[in-house]
Amino acid sequence: MSRTACPMTRRQFGLSLTALPFCSPLGAEEFGSGPWNGPATVAKVYLAGPQIAWPKPTLDIAQDIAEIEARLAQVERTNAENVRFTAGTATIRGEADVKPWLAKLGDVDGVLMIPLTQPTPSLRPVVDALPVPGLFFSRPYATHAWSSIADLRKSGRKLDVVATSSYGDLDPYMRAFRTAHHLRRSKVLVGAAAPGGRQAAMDAYTKHFGTSFQLITGSEFRKAFDAADERQAQKEADAFVRGALKVVEPSAKEIRDGLRFYLALRDMLKQEQANALTIDCFGTLAANTLPGYPCIAWSKFNDAGLYGVCEADLASTMTQMLVTSYTGMPGFVSDPVFDISRNEVIHAHCVSATKMKGIHGPSYPYIVRNHLETNEGAVLQVLMPSNETITVARFTSPTRMLISTAEVTGPVDSDRGCRSQIRTRVSDAEKWLQNFTAGLHRVIFYGDHVRSMERMGRLLGFEVVHEI
Numbered sequence: 001m002s003r004t005a006c007p008m009t010r011r012q013f014g015l016s017l018t019a020l021p022f023c024s025p026l027g028a029e030e031f032g033s034g035p036w037n038g039p040a041t042v043a044k045v046y047l048a049g050p051q052i053a054w055p056k057p058t059l060d061i062a063q064d065i066a067e068i069e070a071r072l073a074q075v076e077r078t079n080a081e082n083v084r085f086t087a088g089t090a091t092i093r094g095e096a097d098v099k100p101w102l103a104k105l106g107d108v109d110g111v112l113m114i115p116l117t118q119p120t121p122s123l124r125p126v127v128d129a130l131p132v133p134g135l136f137f138s139r140p141y142a143t144h145a146w147s148s149i150a151d152l153r154k155s156g157r158k159l160d161v162v163a164t165s166s167y168g169d170l171d172p173y174m175r176a177f178r179t180a181h182h183l184r185r186s187k188v189l190v191g192a193a194a195p196g197g198r199q200a201a202m203d204a205y206t207k208h209f210g211t212s213f214q215l216i217t218g219s220e221f222r223k224a225f226d227a228a229d230e231r232q233a234q235k236e237a238d239a240f241v242r243g244a245l246k247v248v249e250p251s252a253k254e255i256r257d258g259l260r261f262y263l264a265l266r267d268m269l270k271q272e273q274a275n276a277l278t279i280d281c282f283g284t285l286a287a288n289t290l291p292g293y294p295c296i297a298w299s300k301f302n303d304a305g306l307y308g309v310c311e312a313d314l315a316s317t318m319t320q321m322l323v324t325s326y327t328g329m330p331g332f333v334s335d336p337v338f339d340i341s342r343n344e345v346i347h348a349h350c351v352s353a354t355k356m357k358g359i360h361g362p363s364y365p366y367i368v369r370n371h372l373e374t375n376e377g378a379v380l381q382v383l384m385p386s387n388e389t390i391t392v393a394r395f396t397s398p399t400r401m402l403i404s405t406a407e408v409t410g411p412v413d414s415d416r417g418c419r420s421q422i423r424t425r426v427s428d429a430e431k432w433l434q435n436f437t438a439g440l441h442r443v444i445f446y447g448d449h450v451r452s453m454e455r456m457g458r459l460l461g462f463e464v465v466h467e468i
Contacts, residue, residue, distance in 0.1 A: 031306060036275050036325075040083050040109035040174075040181035044072065045101060046091040047115045047123065047143075054118035055141040064116055065089055068139075071167045072112075079174035085112075095122040102129050109181040110134065110459075115143035123148065133158040133180050133459045135173050140165050158461040172452065175326060176459050182325040183318075183460075184210035189272060191216045191279030192312050201314045208398035208461065211318065214272060218285050224264035225291035233260035240296065241368065249370040250378035254293070258378040261292030262300055269306065276307035278317050293377030295351045302330040302353035303363070309333055310351055311441075315395045319443045322460075323393060326452060328358050331443040332384075336436075337417060340429045346412055347392075347444055352382040352420035357446050369419045381419040386410045390424065391449040392467070396438040401457060404432070404467040405448055432468045 031037070046068075048061050069089065076085050086108065090101050105111075111134045113126065120143045127134060138146040138161060149161040162169055188211060192198065195215055202213040236259040241247055247255070265277055279294055281287040287294070298308025305324065309317040310333050320331035334347035350371050354363040366380040388408045395401050404426070412421035422444075426432060450464075457464040 031269070031275065031304070034185075034273065034275055036182045036185040036187075038181065038185075039079075039081060040177035041086060041107070042083050042110045042112055042174075042177050043086045043105055043108045044089065044112045044114060045126065046089060047113060047117075047120050047126070047145075048091055048093055049117045049119045049121045050093050051119075052117045054144070059117065061091075061116060065091070068114060075167050075170050075174065079171060082178040083174040092122055092126060095125050098122055098125045098129055105131075108132055109184060110177040112137055114139075115145055118143045118145065120145035124152070127152050127157050127159060130157070130159075133160075133177070133461070135159075135170075135177075135459065136161040137170065138163040153458060156461070158459060160455065160458040172455060173459070176452075176456055179322060179326045179456065180209075180460060183321060186276060186321055187212045187214065187272065187274035188276040188278065188307075188314075188317055188321075189214050189216045189268065189274045190312055190314070191218075191221065191277070191281075191285050193217065193280075193284035196284075198312065198314060204398050205314065205318055209318070211321070213314075214274065216268070216277075216279075218289065220268075221261075221264070221279075221285070222291055224268050225261055228260045228263040228267065230256075230260065233257075233263055236260075236263065243366070244368045245365050245383075247368040249375070250368055254370070254376065255296075255368065255378045257292035258294075258296040259292075261290070261294055262297035264291075265294065265297045265301075265308075269301075276309070276317055276321060277301070278307075278309040278312045278314070280312035282311055287371065288374055288376055293371060293379065295371060295377065295379040298351045299353055299366075299380050299382075302351075303355045303359060305330075305359045307331075308351070310349065313441055315397075315439070316441050316443050318398075319393050319395045319401070322395075322456065323391070323443070323445050323449060323453065324359075326456060327445060327447060327449050328360065329445040329447055329449075330355060330359060331445055332356065332420070333441055333443050335418060335440055336442055338429055338433050340433060343425060343429045344409070344423055345406065345426050345429060345432070346417070346421055346423050347442070348412070348418040348421040350379045350418045350420065352380060352384065354380065354382055356382070356384050357388075372415075372417070372419055379419050381413075383411050384408070384420065384422050385446070386422075388446055389448045390422075391445045391447060391453070392442045393445070393449075393453065394438060394442050395462070399462045401453065401462050401464050402438060402442075402467045403450055403453055403464055405450060406444075427468050435467065 237256040301308035330353035337346040371377045406424035
């Protein structure tokens, strides 16, 4: 059977990837007040030696700070959704000032260090004491201490440096600080019968980023499903079908169960004050043992800036959480399929957001299919946009991320592999194939975000490794 969405032109209805609304969206009004959504709190600290030689012996420290404060106030206004600077100013003139300053630091997400003079006092003690990521903002002529930042970072510090006369160059870092806040305040529900080997990974991500995790059992999912309103589930199912280009395999019950499970999982996120959910749907809580397939829920969550991730894959969950929170682009967890004869990689999976070009952007058309590997349930086959650059990423650990880029050449409609598929051209498929490590999954994001992730890696303490 086939149903259309809200009124569409002939051009819109074509499979040219023109935007369609994913009906009954999960809006910001329900989760926008979550602790992960607020701006980062960033402290400022000025570094000025007791004896001034550089940039000039007659430098007026108070006047310099006042001028910088005025400029930083504009940075804060420009980045109001991303950052709040702590009130007042703090100046470290020597090592004795470090501990008193640290005692007053409070619960912040990052620190902006602003050197005023050379010598720059107590840089190493300040960096060693930082409990959060730090950015060293070096204006021209202020200091020579920028030359020591790379070595400090190599010693394991979460630290980056920007040397510039333009305060606008701070804007990407304000967004990066917000991402640090997002990870610190995020909570991931992990559906599995027992934590098993995932416990060590959960602990490692918590230690490095502050993200919290909670295990959810099968009985808890069943209880939530039974509590979900059947009539509301039917309304959601009707809207979901109306929004589709067509329905192919799933029965009405499979679609309704998928939407009822979505309502259950949505309520579970709200109850547990969490913003991410991943289920071991091919393992201890296999999808066909759950009360409904979670795939539609994942698509709706990812469209809304929340996170629904397949197979209790913690590395992909954390990758998606970091990149999406910084870029606004939903992630698509994929099984790569190599074809070196064409220098191509197909990315395929049965879960995709419809807003792959941004959670505030258009929705792309979808077809309702069953889950290919089990011939059950209901999923979205999303017709993703073509002729676009994508970033392909995956954490291998909290301190290492693999990354590459590719060009999307078109969607793939195949009865092999997963339902949503895109064909991509890469720089060297053979090289990537021969050096492929760290498990099957990769997470794709529309846009070229490599430089942003390199910046995030320096600030948040993980190495970015180019796969190709």
